[in-house]
Amino acid sequence: MRFASLGSGSRGNATLIEHGATCVLLDCGFSARETERRLARLGKSGDELSAIVITHEHGDHINGVGALARKYDLPVWATAGTQAVDRLGRVDTLHSFSSHQAFALGDLQVQPFPVPHDAREPCQFVFSDGARRLGILTDVGCATAHIVEQLSGCDALMLECNHDAELLQNGQYPPSLKRRVGGNQGHLSNAQAEALLRRLETGNLKQLVAAHLSEKHNTPALARAALSAVMGCADDWVGVIDQDDGLDWREV
């Protein structure tokens, strides 16, 4: 199994997870044209995708889903709550899944789990090829015991490090937005990501990347320092997904 990111942050998120003949696009927050450009950078084209899976209905995760699904005739998977918001436009093949029930997409096993975030029915995922597990967690306001259980023992983790709490507090956002981002249904700070990682079983962990960094209220160095403090590794062992450049393929 391998994964890559087309980019991550408030201006758009999209992740590729591939195993065997199956290549899943998790979220598509970029326009269809921009997504095609970023796919090409990773050696992929839209017609090589198997499906699009959606975490939740915020624009930075679904802006390009409808157009891409129509152009390449891709099935789209989303919870009933996400579908109820109806921001996808016409999608010919739309599947529902329970955020508590694993399902198969070709050669990949997909285990969703619900997360606290200000959307209708947001969830995040563990993808598995049957042997290895890749845990993905972004857009989550706080850690829960269920999240800890799901992400423990993963071989690779993509973990939200949205903001540094002090940079957010001292930043230019209006108070209401600061409360939303920093709240229990907002986004994980570096310190929250660090505390969550401390609660996980990490004996199998061989890949760790920080995702969904705020461009205004965080820096790659701060995110790396928070996560490497837990792992006792060199800072540069921790990957950081760039909003523009994404993340190149990594084998799990």
Ligand SMILES: [Zn+2]
């Ligand atoms: Zn987001």
Ligand SMILES: [Zn+2]
């Ligand atoms: Zn969100």
